[in-house]
Amino acid sequence: xxxxxxxxxxxxxxxxxxxxxxxxxxxxxxxxxxxxxxxxxxxxxxxxxxxxxxxxxxxxxxxxxxxxxxxxxxxxxxxxxxxxxxxxxxxxxxxxxxxxxxxxxxxxxxxxxxxxxxxxxxxxxxxxxxxxxxxxxxxxxxxxxxxxxxxxxxxxxxxxxxxxxxxxxxxxxxxxxxxxxxxxxxxxxxxxxxxxxxxxxxxxxxxxxxxxxxxxxxxxxxxxxxxxxxxxxxxxxxxxxxxxxxxxxxxxxxxxxxxxxxxxxxxxxxxxxxxxxxxxxxxxxxxxxxxxxxxxxxxxxxxxxxxxxxxxxxxxxxxxxxxxxxxxxxxxxxxxxxxxxxxxxx
Amino acid sequence: xxxxxxxxxxxxxxxxxxxxxxxxxxxxxxxxxxxxxxxxxxxxxxxxxxxxxxxxxxxxxxxxxxxxxxxxxxxxxxxxxxxxxxxxxxxxxxxxxxxxxxxxxxxxxxxxxxxxxxxxxxxxxxxxxxxxxxxxxxxxxxxxxxxxxxxxxxxxxxxxxxxxxxxxxxxxxxxxxxxxxxxxxxxxxxxxxxxxxxxxxxxxxxxxxxxxxxxxxxxxxxxxxxxxxxxxxxxxxxxxxxxxxxxxxxxxxxxxxxxxxxxxxxxxxxxxxxxxxxxxxxxxxxxxxxxxxxxxxxxxxxxxxxxxxxxxxxxxxxxxxxxxxxxxxxxxxxxxxxxxxxxxxxxxxxxxxxxxxxxxxxxxxxxxxxxxxxxxxxxxxxxxxxxxxxxxxxxxxxxxxxxxxxxxxxxxxxxxxxxxxxxxxxxxxxxxxxxxxxxxxxxxxxxxxxxxxxxxxxxxxxxxxxxxxxxxxxxxxxxxxxxxxxxxxxxxxxxxxx
Numbered sequence: 129x130x131x132x133x134x135x136x137x138x139x140x141x142x143x144x145x146x147x148x149x150x151x152x153x154x155x156x157x158x159x160x161x162x163x164x165x166x167x168x169x170x171x172x173x174x175x176x177x178x179x180x181x182x183x184x185x186x187x188x189x190x191x192x193x194x195x196x197x198x199x200x201x202x203x204x205x206x207x208x209x210x211x212x213x214x215x216x217x218x219x220x221x222x223x224x225x226x227x228x229x230x231x232x233x234x235x236x237x238x239x240x241x242x243x244x245x246x247x248x249x250x251x252x253x254x255x256x257x258x259x260x261x262x263x264x265x266x267x268x269x270x271x272x273x274x275x276x277x278x279x280x281x282x283x284x285x286x287x288x289x290x291x292x293x294x295x296x297x298x299x300x301x302x303x304x305x306x307x308x309x310x311x312x313x314x315x316x317x318x319x320x321x322x323x324x325x326x327x328x329x330x331x332x333x334x335x336x337x338x339x340x341x342x343x344x345x346x347x348x349x350x351x352x353x354x355x356x357x358x359x360x361x362x363x364x365x366x367x368x369x370x371x372x373x374x375x376x377x378x379x380x381x382x383x384x385x386x387x388x389x390x391x392x393x394x395x396x397x398x399x400x401x402x403x404x405x406x407x408x409x410x411x412x413x414x415x416x417x418x419x420x421x422x423x424x425x426x427x428x429x430x431x432x433x434x435x436x437x438x439x440x441x442x443x444x445x446x447x448x449x450x451x452x453x454x455x456x457x458x459x460x461x462x463x464x465x466x467x468x469x470x471x472x473x474x
Numbered sequence: 475x476x477x478x479x480x481x482x483x484x485x486x487x488x489x490x491x492x493x494x495x496x497x498x499x500x501x502x503x504x505x506x507x508x509x510x511x512x513x514x515x516x517x518x519x520x521x522x523x524x525x526x527x528x529x530x531x532x533x534x535x536x537x538x539x540x541x542x543x544x545x546x547x548x549x550x551x552x553x554x555x556x557x558x559x560x561x562x563x564x565x566x567x568x569x570x571x572x573x574x575x576x577x578x579x580x581x582x583x584x585x586x587x588x589x590x591x592x593x594x595x596x597x598x599x600x601x602x603x604x605x606x607x608x609x610x611x612x613x614x615x616x617x618x619x620x621x622x623x624x625x626x627x628x629x630x631x632x633x634x635x636x637x638x639x640x641x642x643x644x645x646x647x648x649x650x651x652x653x654x655x656x657x658x659x660x661x662x663x664x665x666x667x668x669x670x671x672x673x674x675x676x677x678x679x680x681x682x683x684x685x686x687x688x689x690x691x692x693x694x695x696x697x698x699x700x701x702x703x704x705x706x707x708x709x710x711x712x713x714x715x716x717x718x719x720x721x722x723x724x725x726x727x728x729x730x731x732x733x734x735x736x737x738x739x740x741x742x743x744x745x746x747x748x749x750x751x752x753x754x755x756x757x758x759x760x761x762x763x764x765x766x767x768x769x770x771x772x773x774x775x776x777x778x779x780x781x782x783x784x785x786x787x788x789x790x791x792x793x794x795x796x797x798x799x800x801x802x803x804x805x806x807x808x809x810x811x812x813x814x815x816x817x818x819x820x821x822x823x824x825x826x827x828x829x830x831x832x833x834x835x836x837x838x839x840x841x842x843x844x845x846x847x848x849x850x851x852x853x854x855x856x857x858x859x860x861x862x863x864x865x866x867x868x869x870x871x872x873x874x875x876x877x878x879x880x881x882x883x884x885x886x887x888x889x890x891x892x893x894x895x896x897x898x899x900x901x902x903x904x905x906x907x908x909x910x911x912x913x914x915x916x917x918x919x920x921x922x923x924x925x926x927x928x929x930x931x932x933x934x935x936x937x938x939x940x941x942x943x944x945x946x947x948x949x950x951x952x953x954x955x956x957x958x959x960x961x962x963x964x965x966x967x968x969x970x971x972x
Contacts, residue, residue, distance in 0.1 A: 141971075180773045181971040212767025214485070216492030228481035229775040257492075273771075418839035 129192065131156050131281050131312045132177060135191030137186035139172055139336075146172045148336040149186070154329075156280075159303060159313040163320065163421055170316045171209060174283050178206055190281065197429035202230060205279035207270045209286045209316070215259035219250050219269045222258065223276050230277040240276065248272045249298060263290035271299055275306060282306060285316040300326055310332040324348070324417040332421055332454060334428040340420070350415045352387035355379070358400060365399055372399075478777050479785045486759055486789020487796075495755045499748070499797055506744070507804040510735065514714035515813045517576045518725030521567045523710050524583050526716045526725055527675040528562035537630045537860050541671055542931045543881055551590045551622050560623035561588045570699065577678065577703040584686065585668075587694040590622030623694065624659040627667045632885065661685055668698065674928040675727070677708035707732075707815055708926055729925040732809055736820050737920045740801055742913070745827045753834055753859070756790035757851040760842035780964045787839050787960065794831040798824045819923020826916040833907040833952060834859050836959035843963040843970075859909075865911025869903040872896035904947070907955040911943035918942060 132154035139147040146169045154160045164170045171332050175181035176188055179196020188195035191203060213222055220241055227237040245254040248268040258266065267290050274282055284303070288296040301327055302311055317323050323330060324344055331341040340347065358364055369385070371377055372395060376385045385396060400407055518526070531836040534556040536545045547556035566584045573579035631637075636657075643671045669680040682699035703709070707729030763769060763786055772782060810816040834855050839859045841854040875896050883890035903910060921930060 151847040175770070175971075178774045180770050182969070198778055201774060204774070206770075206774040208770045208774070210767050212765055213771065214489065214762070214768065216489050221488070225481055226771075226775065229478055229521050229772075231478070231776070298892055347945055471820065 129156065129191075130154060131158075131191060132160075132314065133187075133189045133192075134173070134177075135187040137173070137176065137188055138184045139176060139181065140184055141170075147176070147183070150333075150336070150338055152313060152331065152338060152341075154314060156312055157307060157310055158329055159307050159327045161315045161316065161317065161323035161330040162333060163317070163323060163330060163417070164333035165425060167335075168333040170229065170333055171285055173333075174285060174314070174316065175207070178204065178283065197405065202277075203280045205274035205277065205282040207274040207282075207284045207287055211266075211270050213258050213266065213269065215257060217258055218255045219245055219258065219261075219265075219272065220254040222269065223273055226273050227276055232277055244272050244276055249295070264292055264295050267291050268295065268299075271302060275302065275311075278309075281310065281312045281314065283314045283316075286318065286328075287315060288317070288319060288322055303339040320416070320418040320421055330417065332424050334425055339428055340424050344417065346413065347420050348414045348417055350413055351390070353413040354385045354387075354393050354396075355409065355411050355413055356385060356396070356407065357382040359408050362413050363403065363405055365403055365405075368399060369396060372396075384413070422433050479781060479788075482777075482785035483783065483789050483792055486503060486786060487792060488587065489759060489762070489789075490755060490793050493755065493758075495751065496793065496796070499751060500800060503797065503801045503804070505550035507808060509716075509846070510805050511808045511812065512715060512717045513735075513812065514718060515711040515728060515731070516714065518710040518712055520569065520576050520579060520581050521564070521583075521757035522725055523566065523576070523676055524581070524672075525564050526710060527672055528564055530675065532558045532561045534558045537626070538881065538885070539630075539633050540666075541630055541674065545878060545881060551625065557590060558622075559590050559629075560621075561590075563588070565695075571702075573702070575703065577676070577709040580681070580699070580701055580794065581678075582682075582697065582699045583696060584697050586688070587623050587696070589692065589694075591622070591778075594873050605874060612616060621692075627659045627663055630667050630768050631663055668696070670928075672698075672700070674931055675708070676710070677703040677705035677928070679703065700845055705926060707924060708929060711813075717746040727925075727929060728813055728815065729929055732813065732815055732817070733921055735809070736802075736805060736823070736924065737917045740805060741827065741916050741920060745798070745823070745830070745916075746803060748794060748801070748827070749831050749834065749859075751833055752790070752797070753838060754796045755853055756793055757792055757837060757838050757842065757855065758848045759849040760786055760839055761846050761851060764842070764846045764972070770905060773972060779968045783839070783843070783964055783967050784960065790835045790839075791828055791832055796826045796827050796918070797823065815924065820920050821920035822923075823916055826912050826919070828964050829949070830909060831908060832956055833862070835912075836956045836963075840959045840963040840966075843967050862907060862909035865899065865902045865906055866900040866913065868895075869910050870914075872899040876900070904951070907952045908943060908948040909952075911948040912952065914943055915945060915948055 130153040132152065132440075134150050137147050137152075141371070144176055150169070150173060152173075162170050162173070170206070172181060176183045177190060177195045178201060182196075190200045193200050217225065223241045223244070224237050227241070232240075242251060242254065245251050248271055250265060250272070253261070253265065258269065261269065271284070271287055274284065282303075287303070288299050291299060300322070303315075307313060315323060315326060327344060329341070329343050330347060331338050333339070348427040356364075364383060366376065366378075366383070374385055374391065374396065375386065375388065376383050378384075385393070387393065397407070397410075460465045487496075529824065534547050534550070536547055536559075537543070537628040538545065549555070550557035551559055563586050564583050565586055567581065568583075569579055569581050571580040664685075665680070665683040672678060672680055679701045680698055681701040682697070683699045686695040686697055688695040708727050709733065710725035711728045712725050713731060714720065715722075758785070763772065763782075773779065802820055806817070806820050837858045838851045838855040841851040842848070845851065870894075872895070876890070876892055879892055
């Protein structure tokens with residue numbers, strides 16, 4: 129039984145078509161990520177599901193009930209993007225207020241508020257006014273209020289926005305904990321790495337339409353491209369492999385082999401063993417979610433990829449100038465590199 | 475069930491408290507209450523009270539219908555500028571029975587009546603004519619034409635039956651055209667006139683009343699004995715301000731002073747200040763709630779938009795309710811302790827002031843929901859309040875015109891004729907939220923609590939009673955407007971995407 133289900137959902141803002149027939153299903157216990165450029169319709173979709181925005185055509189249900197009703201909202205937690213809390217509240221009083229609106233008993237609120245604020249790292253400041261909080265602290269408050277009433281479904285719109293790396297890690301842990309407790313989590317984020325780390329399933333939205341949907345594994349797998357490294361780099365049997373019909377290229381001290389249709393990596397490994405070489409590195413190359421995202425967006429909106437490449441080239445030139453060249457295939461730099469690209473994208 | 479709405483109310487209060495405005499207002503109100511507490515009330519001496527009573531009777535006004543209807547003079551008895559029909563002075567005074575609480579004592583005094591004399595309107599010449607025996611006889615009927623005093627007494631007894639008066643002309647009560655029948659004013663009528671007016675002014679009864687011989691044929695002299703009274707609100711007092719730093723020499727009835735403090739200072743001026751500040755402070759509540767990052771937080775909660783908006787609105791009313799309760803309750807407590815007058819009726823000011831604000835805040839709420847802008851909400855509200863104030867002012871002037879026309883028509887057994895503009899003012903006042911009428915009703919609620927009926931008659935207020943707006947109409951029409959504004963605001967808030 130799907131927790132979220134939409135069918136051919138449409139929404140117009142005047143002449144702008146914000147949603148163009150979105151059909152989506154999110155199953156219980158999933159952490160579902162929705163990706164998309166600014167203005168793609170991600171936030172509109174969440175707001176429709178919560179009844180904050182009225183939809184034009186189609187169907188939208190939460191827990192098999194019409195989306196947006198007060199009864200349904202009681203089972204949902206929400207952290208909006210660019211939220212603004214009443215600054216006359218402290219984190220404690222805010223949670224107390226929102227907890228009352230969710231119908232939580234007073235004793236429950238008193239017990240849970242300090243525990244939860246401790247969990248999000250705000251225990252020492254919980255009675256201070258929100259106006260004195262940093263952006264990261266406000267974001268932690270936002271996460272806390274979204275999960276305070278133990279909702280079955282949690283919508284998080286850019287949950288790690290403005291949060292430092294440690295805070296991001298903590299938020300990821302909180303999401304994981306909620307998932308373990310059986311909650312369904314729906315995450316909107318620009319931080320593709322975060323989505324990749326947190327989500328079971330991902331959908332990509334472009335101009336009000338879902339253009340791709342699947343598990344992270346499904347989306348990022350790139351069949352037939354392997355990176356190999358041997359201890360004796362110069363002895364790598366490049367010529368024999370080319371003769372065997374393999375397409376390969378040197379990438380610093382490793383080799384990238386792209387299999388043609390019907391080819392297998394096994395003969396390559398066999399040849400390396402026969403030659404008595406020691407294999408030090410072998411991975412099947414995967415695409416990052418960002419690669420997928422950008423290529424899909426490029427397909428839907430030509431020009432995006434060109435602009436991205438231009439930015440990456442400019443960045444690489446800048447790095448070279450500063451003598452900071454790195455091996456892009458070195459796993460140690462993988463996360464860092466991806467983050468850099470994400471920042472470029474943003 | 476009510477926990478969610480109460481939480482929204484508490485949130486509004488927290489917002490007001492956080493802005494420090496409520497605190498500042500409470501501190502200012504506290505200072506004002508200290509000022510009220512600094513007022514001392516000293517009972518005026520009996521002689522000064524009786525002198526003042528006669529001085530009041532000497533005012534150039536026309537008292538009709540046993541003094542229940544007081545009209546300003548448009549002309550004097552000779553057709554000139556307005557002048558009193560008679561002047562009254564106190565000559566001798568003594569206490570028959572002393573009392574620590576003056577109203578409980580018994581007193582005797584003589585008073586001299588000098589009717590208006592057209593040949594000596596300022597009363598400077600000595601018109602004594604000792605050789606006219608006819609004038610010396612107090613029991614003799616008045617001359618062929620009644621003098622000013624007789625006219626005053628006859629007017630006072632005139633209840634619209636035309637027994638004493640014949641009035642000429644239209645739309646004004648001109649004493650020079652009032653004809654009193656010769657011999658119609660008896661000593662009993664004179665006693666009734668003095669006794670009733672004295673009771674109004676002091677709540678002291680006349681126990682003996684006797685006309686004395688006088689040497690001046692144009693004067694009358696009466697000996698009056700009074701009995702005890704225990705009504706604390708009526709006996710005049712002298713005020714001292716700032717714990718005795720300033721002393722007032724003019725005695726005024728305690729009830730009138732308390733009424734002036736409560737109605738003029740608190741209900742009118744203080745109320746206007748409270749409402750104006752509340753309009754400004756509360757105008758931020760709803761636009762703040764509707765800011766893009768804030769409204770989605772609330773709309774995602776399991777509460778209907780209508781409940782959210784309505785209780786945010788009630789939160790604004792709560793602000794005024796707290797302030798007005800603090801001020802009115804404080805004044806009630808202080809005047810009770812200081813003056814011994816415990817008048818629970820003054821608490822009517824609290825809901826009525828809140829109702830006055832409720833109209834404006836409904837407009838503010840609608841403007842805020844439509845524009846999400848506090849400044850626009852303030853400007854629209856102030857403009858609407860200004861319109862209501864203007865209509866109310868014009869209506870209050872029109873009410874006096876209508877009242878006078880009614881009084882005259884009643885005396886002349888004719889249908890009253892009102893100027894067209896008074897009809898327009900009345901129509902507008904009836905159709906729009908009854909801001910002015912709430913003010914009038916507030917004043918009356920306070921007056922009923924602080925002044926006796928006879929005191930109100932002495933001020934001409936009792937006769938206005940039947941011209942007062944009705945409670946049902948005032949609250950009903952106002953409530954319809956409030957509901958209409960809020961319904962529109964709720965509808966817009968419910969259908970809008972955020």
